[in-house]
Amino acid sequence: MRLVVLGCSGSVSGPESASSAYLVEADDGERTWRVLLDLGSGAFGQLLRYCDPATVDAVLLSHLHADHMVDMAAMHVYLRYGPQGPYPPVPVHGPAETGERIGQVCGNGECIDGQFRISPWQPGVDVHVGPLRITVVEVDHPVTAYAMRIEGPSERGNGTRVLTYSGDTDACAGLDQAAAGADLFLCEAAFSESCDVVRGIHLTGRRAGEAATRADAGRLVLTHVQPWVSSETVLAEALTEFSGPVDLAEPGATWIV
DSSP states (O other), rough: OOOEEEEEEEESSOOSSSEEEEEEEOOOSOOEEEEEEEEEETHHHHTTTOOOOOOOOOOEOSSSSHHTTTTTTHHHHHHHTTTSOOOOOOOEEEEEEEHHHHHHHTTTTTOOOEEEEEOOOOSSEEETTTTTEEEEEEEEEESOEEEEEEEEEEETTSSOOOOOOSSOBOOOHHHHHHTTOOOEEEEEBBOOOOGGOOOOOBBBHHHHHHHHHHHTSSSSEEEEEETTTOOHHHHHHHHHHSSSOEEETTOOOOEEE
């Protein structure tokens, strides 16, 4: 598996990055499979740097806040009116209200059925996209939200690897379940300890590090840092709690899993 950061800014797009969106690619010996983890504001334009959006095999939405899904409207336009369009509908997996929410951002009365084939997440029921197996676990956020555990082939050809994406969450049992034993843990850290005034919304760098330690993760990648929060502070907090390698996500950064 390969993970490419399209956008990593938390809560809003920032001066250096689009909002949350990640491209995961995996080869099965015959072709490259591609899935998107979220598609926040400004991220569709970044996707164009890496592939034809019509070659995306599925979009996986962790939850339905705008900074994680609003560019589904741009995806809709491309699939309907793009250079070789209209294209066949792309599978979209997300919370139960996903179809209604995408319809809202595309515009009242806009039909999305021709562009998206929507399926609600069912915790405990795996989703398969080519060589990838995706399992979701509900996590702690003000709206229904899921962490994703993605199992796929090692880029080095020796078995399978696990990539966990936290989505948006505070520390909770669901996050620990999804992250257990992950080779790469892509974890939000929107807050730092000095500006964390509420619970049940986001992690801090410290709590992300604690979660990575509980999971015995191979590598921690911090993401979703808000533009007004110091990413270096978040990184320093995580390093006090997790002894493994820790990276800060940035647009275009790529990890081989």
